[in-house]
Amino acid sequence: MDTANIRPSLKNGHIDLPIPEGINIREEIAKMKKEKNAVILAHYYTPGSVQQIADFTGDSLGLAQQAAKTDADIILFAGVHFMAETAKILSPNKKVIIPDLATACSLADSITEQQLLAFKEKYPGYTVISYVNTTAEVKALTDIVCTSSNAVKIVSQLAPDEKIIFGPDKNLGSYIKKITGRENFVVWNGGCHVHDNFSYEKLLELKKSHPTAEVLAHPECPPQIVDVADFVGATSALLKRSVQSSATEFIVATEPGIFYEMQKQSPNKIFIPLPNKNPRMALNECFNMKRNTLEKIYLTLKYEFPEVDVPEHLAKKAAKCIARMMEMS
Ligand code: 13P
Ligand code: SF4
DSSP, rough: OOOTTOOOEETTTEOOOOOTTTOOHHHHHHHHHHHHHHEEEEEETSSSHHHHHOOEEEOHHHOOOOOOOOOOOOOOOSOOOOHHHHHHHHTTTEEEOOSOOOOOOTGGGGSSSHHHHHHHHHHHTTTEEEESSSHHHHHHHHHHSOOTTTTTHHTTTTTTTEEEEEEBBHHHHHHHHHTTTTTEEEOOOBBBEEEEEEBBBHHHHHHSTTOEHHHHHHHOOOOHHHHHSEEEOOOOHHHHHHHHHSSEEEEEEEEEEGGGHHHEEEETSEEOOOBBSSSTTSSSSOOTTGGOOOHHHHHHHHOOSBBBOOOOHHHHHHHHHHHHHHHHH
16 A cells, blocks of 8 residues: 555654554665665664664764755655754755654754844844754854854854854854854854753763763863863764774763764773763753654654655755855865
8 A cells, every 4th residue: 555645643743653563663664765765864862773774874964964965765864853854955856754743952942033033133244153953944044054063164264353143052152152262253042951961060070980081072062061071073073083082981971872873883992971960860861862763763654754844935045054054064
């Protein structure tokens, strides 16, 4: 039966149907991928079981680049909603599907279109650089998009006296301001519920109990944590560092989904997750990324639903600032 045109009902953002009994879910996903010429892109923060069946895993920039160049007919994006939206903007003629529409991002939600409009009015003549973790509406009001991989590189290419609005991540903003020494650089006060909540006290304790461990931190972490880290970078840069460093132990201040790939590439090294400030949250996870499961991927691929679409007028504007990022990366 052709299931591609059936629209099953959604519950909490995902298809509300049982998985047929006795099927091998991984084999079925692989079969459908081939039949439908579909590609699965998964962010490093999704569960290991999802990364295992993906065609490409990567950080925000790596996945956006894959989405732009794939020749598949369908992109299944296992990540969060804004990432699937970016894939759709980059590949408007492809069908982009997502296992769960409720995969929000606290950082993307920390600035709305209206808030950015008001901020731009307050700072006329400023160039707007937005982190890729933003909605299509916010991107449509942006001059240049960046990710944590290329933010410093992009800002460094602008004239030294250029006035810049950076948003929405306050921590990444203050990191870029410090590294580039920019004066005219105003930062929106937004943050990620994961990175902004790593425990500095726990970091000091872990450094004491593991004196030879290298500290790897994502620039979305608060300055206090970034300042004591041995290496700061986007998720893919932290992964690369963990492979290339001569250290054998690492304290990692980013979402622990990355441990799947770190451990795979360095099976003999030890990776220690930095806990959340909240002592009841031993592992500081992004619950949105963890909404991606094999069951939802199976159903989404089967029904090619739910689909992510971006209205043409927004997509056209957003595509321009993403294209500028690609040129400057
Ligand atoms: P990168 O994938 O650019 O490292 O960003 C981290 C993140 O929080 C993605 O949502
Ligand atoms: Fe958004 Fe933070 Fe989750 Fe990344 S880790 S998707 S920035 S909430």
